[in-house]
Amino acid sequence: MVARMSRRWFMSGAALVVVAAPLLVPSPAMAAPPRPDMVTVDSEEMDPAIAVRAKANPDLFEAVLSQVDWLATAKGQTSSPKAANLGPKFTVVVHIGEQPKQTYDLYPLAAGGPRAFRPAKQPDKRKTTNAWFYGRLNMSETLRAAGVPLPERPETLHGGIGGGERVFDQDTLNPGRDLDKLLADLREVLLLNGAVVLAITLGLAGISLLVRRRTR
Structure with missing residues (x-):
């Protein structure tokens, strides 16, 4: 009698484990979304584009990514500047694997300080709007460190919260x-x-x- 009851309990426990096992395995929907691992910088004067990979140069990758990663969901900060005041345009594309996900236009030499533009048409087909932003003050030096042909600006001091630097x-x-x-x-x-x-x-x-x- 005892053996029969033990066998029943064992069979019930085994069945419960089989049923609950799929619930214990994290589903793909619950897994953390993949992080960007490459950014490219391109312009009309550059051929080919510059690629900065997280594995090859993590510090530089994070520095370039920080110029645009906050633009995805932010609200526009400024109206459209005059084209004559923008200076050269550099397009930064954020990749996951080899797939482009986000694209932004940066204007490090714009009059009155760097500017950034988020186009409504994005590579990942997500819905967004055209928007203009004030860029970070170290934009020029960050792009220059990545290999973009820009004039040196030693008056830009690095360090500050959220990329906010002061220019003296x-x-x-x-x-x-x-x-x-x-x-x-x-x-x-x-x-x-x-x-x-x-x-x-x-x-x-x-x-x-x-x-x-x-x-x-």
Whole structure:
């Protein structure tokens, strides 16, 4: 009797494992979506296009990808600039495997700062809209590091949250010039204070002289 009950429990447990096994295996729909592993940069002046692969150069790949990965779902930040103010255009295409998924146009030398454009027509056929954005300030140097023929811009300082860098004028970073200016300003303040004290002293002396004459 005990053996028969044990056999039944064993058979019930085995059947439960067979039924539940497919539920324990993660389905393809639940698996994490594949990440981009290559970006290409192209323009009318470049032949062939530059390809940056995650495996070959992960740091450079992440740097170039960071220029455009936030544009996929972002809302437009600016109206369409004048074409004459945009400068050269560089098209960045994001790939997964060998399949292009996203495409964006970057204008690192645009007047007033870098610009980025997201076209409504995307390689992966997803629905989106045309939109213009303010690009990151290190766009030019990042593309240049990838091999894009752009002029060097050493005034662009890297580091900052989310790619937000600050651009300083060369004079701003000159402590000697600032010290000289500080001393000159201090000298002017001292001279001005001295002139005020002298004027007050002469005024008091004149008043004292007038009072002495009237009291005689």
